[in-house]
Amino acid sequence: MKRKITLKDIARELDVSISTVSKALKNSEEISRDTKEKVQAFAKLYNYRPNNIAISLKNKRTKNIGVIIPDIVHHFFTTVFRGIEKFANARGYNVIVCISDESFDKEVINMEMLANGSIDGFIMALSAGTQLKNDYNHLREVTDQGIPLVLFDRVTDEIACDKVVINDTEAAYMAVEKMIKDGRKRIALVTTEGHFNVSVKRAEGYYKALKDHKLPVDEDLVLTLPNTYDNEGISKAFFEKIDIDGVLCVNEIYAVRSIRHLQDQGKKVPEDVAVIGFTDGILSKLANPSLTSVAQHGERMGEMAAQLLIERIEAENPYEKDPVYRTEVIKASIVERESTNN
Amino acid sequence: MKRKITLKDIARELDVSISTVSKALKNSEEISRDTKEKVQAFAKLYNYRPNNIAISLKNKRTKNIGVIIPDIVHHFFTTVFRGIEKFANARGYNVIVCISDESFDKEVINMEMLANGSIDGFIMALSAGTQLKNDYNHLREVTDQGIPLVLFDRVTDEIACDKVVINDTEAAYMAVEKMIKDGRKRIALVTTEGHFNVSVKRAEGYYKALKDHKLPVDEDLVLTLPNTYDNEGISKAFFEKIDIDGVLCVNEIYAVRSIRHLQDQGKKVPEDVAVIGFTDGILSKLANPSLTSVAQHGERMGEMAAQLLIERIEAENPYEKDPVYRTEVIKASIVERESTNN
DNA sequence: GCCATTCACGAAAACGGTTTCGTGTTGATA
DNA sequence: TATCAACACGAAACCGTTTTCGTGAATGGC
Numbered sequence: 010m011k012r013k014i015t016l017k018d019i020a021r022e023l024d025v026s027i028s029t030v031s032k033a034l035k036n037s038e039e040i041s042r043d044t045k046e047k048v049q050a051f052a053k054l055y056n057y058r059p060n061n062i063a064i065s066l067k068n069k070r071t072k073n074i075g076v077i078i079p080d081i082v083h084h085f086f087t088t089v090f091r092g093i094e095k096f097a098n099a100r101g102y103n104v105i106v107c108i109s110d111e112s113f114d115k116e117v118i119n120m121e122m123l124a125n126g127s128i129d130g131f132i133m134a135l136s137a138g139t140q141l142k143n144d145y146n147h148l149r150e151v152t153d154q155g156i157p158l159v160l161f162d163r164v165t166d167e168i169a170c171d172k173v174v175i176n177d178t179e180a181a182y183m184a185v186e187k188m189i190k191d192g193r194k195r196i197a198l199v200t201t202e203g204h205f206n207v208s209v210k211r212a213e214g215y216y217k218a219l220k221d222h223k224l225p226v227d228e229d230l231v232l233t234l235p236n237t238y239d240n241e242g243i244s245k246a247f248f249e250k251i252d253i254d255g256v257l258c259v260n261e262i263y264a265v266r267s268i269r270h271l272q273d274q275g276k277k278v279p280e281d282v283a284v285i286g287f288t289d290g291i292l293s294k295l296a297n298p299s300l301t302s303v304a305q306h307g308e309r310m311g312e313m314a315a316q317l318l319i320e321r322i323e324a325e326n327p328y329e330k331d332p333v334y335r336t337e338v339i340k341a342s343i344v345e346r347e348s349t350n351n
Numbered sequence: 352m353k354r355k356i357t358l359k360d361i362a363r364e365l366d367v368s369i370s371t372v373s374k375a376l377k378n379s380e381e382i383s384r385d386t387k388e389k390v391q392a393f394a395k396l397y398n399y400r401p402n403n404i405a406i407s408l409k410n411k412r413t414k415n416i417g418v419i420i421p422d423i424v425h426h427f428f429t430t431v432f433r434g435i436e437k438f439a440n441a442r443g444y445n446v447i448v449c450i451s452d453e454s455f456d457k458e459v460i461n462m463e464m465l466a467n468g469s470i471d472g473f474i475m476a477l478s479a480g481t482q483l484k485n486d487y488n489h490l491r492e493v494t495d496q497g498i499p500l501v502l503f504d505r506v507t508d509e510i511a512c513d514k515v516v517i518n519d520t521e522a523a524y525m526a527v528e529k530m531i532k533d534g535r536k537r538i539a540l541v542t543t544e545g546h547f548n549v550s551v552k553r554a555e556g557y558y559k560a561l562k563d564h565k566l567p568v569d570e571d572l573v574l575t576l577p578n579t580y581d582n583e584g585i586s587k588a589f590f591e592k593i594d595i596d597g598v599l600c601v602n603e604i605y606a607v608r609s610i611r612h613l614q615d616q617g618k619k620v621p622e623d624v625a626v627i628g629f630t631d632g633i634l635s636k637l638a639n640p641s642l643t644s645v646a647q648h649g650e651r652m653g654e655m656a657a658q659l660l661i662e663r664i665e666a667e668n669p670y671e672k673d674p675v676y677r678t679e680v681i682k683a684s685i686v687e688r689e690s691t692n693n
Numbered sequence: 694g695c696c697a698t699t700c701a702c703g704a705a706a707a708c709g710g711t712t713t714c715g716t717g718t719t720g721a722t723a
Numbered sequence: 724t725a726t727c728a729a730c731a732c733g734a735a736a737c738c739g740t741t742t743t744c745g746t747g748a749a750t751g752g753c
Contacts, residue, residue: 026733060468063709126402368703405739
């Protein structure tokens, strides 16, 4: 058990002042070559490392960034996180992760916990609870204090800050358009309920593609699933009574289940029905047939979010009166596999 | 832009000393009711929150724990992480995550970055690189400094510390035994190369189950895949030339691919061949047929790791001469689904 | 009216660094 | 020999808390 050594320890041992030690270790011109060598040798020998906390306190920079996401056991958020971690680490930042679990309260608690000096800035995706409550005071408090904030994916217009989003509407549009061009005429949409989230934007793209290509919009072809885990029965019933030749699903789980339900009815994918999902994760790659999917490039999104945040943190004058906030769009792309004809 | 308010600010405004403010906010008996009310009201009005960094420096406790994992885009690690985060958060700890990316160097750098005061303890799973190199000096340095460390899943006997592991060998044994009891006689094993990792323990269970049930061990039935992503061709070829009625795979990806390769050859799962995988993730649930799988209960593992760590951090005498370290075993269980007959 | 408590508060050290601003010594210069 | 700059270093403030100890004033008992 060798305790951590401090500047004071070195100073005492070498019979110099703390300031001298500090300067010597920074190779300051002020200190003679002799002293510098002596101090540096001693520091190396005893494996001296400056205490991060003390440094943070002194320069009011922690080199930590706080990430608050609704869920971690979720492919998309996981990839975004990897992007954040990668970029942040390369720039010498550490990442503190909190999971809001889709709850407004947890989101608030987590932010407050971190906002008191623990981090230099936040990256977050709003929890479902927050979007539902439509209450963003905790975000406002943070930005009011001058703490940089970057929102990604699940954002809100209520808060002025940097944002990173996906072109969901266009991606859904492209996906539907692809099926239409492949000759599909009755295309279903499987989405989630809630008026706040990305599903809405994807639905918009779906409707717009139909309209632009003069296909009728039939609300019977739209299945809106509740945000629970045991909604499989509902979707099974849906596919039993519907006659379609294409499906767009807002995530890959729904897509894989759709395939299964279709196959259970003797329909062939993609011959009879084409299926496209969102979230190009492991499921899409390994489904049978493998799934044509809208890739959201989460890792790029994370990198971008981290870049925006760190730029803001390290900006010359962080307390500008009217900063110009950016909204970066990460373009989704369609990865074609077996569940559609190409 | 309202800046953060400090004790000093309050003291100045109310014309009392900093110590008085500090005590008043802690409801100290030393301070008169009048003063306490005045201070508390003022603090509330201006939304005073003590600075975490200053507190950390003072009591040498950061209330942060460092988690170093090889990969985050991986169902098992993700669930473990959720368990850690959940438990830690409930106890008032924040979690700093670093991803080693299976690299020894990154693992070392990350540890050094965090070991200088940023965290109160580590939870980690060894990177493949570290296991390969068999170099644990960075861990030893940390424990030598008295920083608590908990290893999970990928552990080593070289380091004395608390550990959380899975009974991999027994789980594999149980899985193979189940197939044998179902009448399977030629059971294959699909595993990964490397002499260090959990695959070895699972293989042990596989061999032992065969021997205990007097089934011949045939090395032709064992497929060892390289740790690359494009090893699908190899496994396809394997299944084409082999005649089996059961397969144990060391992860769910291999299991799903095995199913597909078998189906491609006209074999039926589970009628002709039973398949069992490890890692009871989303793939197992949504595969077609759904996959019987060894659930590793990652979340429980994470909670246990966090519990062990926090107990160690908060122990009365952290610098015991000879602490008794614990190794907790999280028991895996088999989740039966369609890929085996039950 | 004097002394001993109790009360209510402040001064200061400490945590571990960084940084500004002296200051004593040296050598060169006039 | 007096003056001055350069040199090498130290004292002290500071970051924002906590906590120990000291102290002046009010109060009580006699």
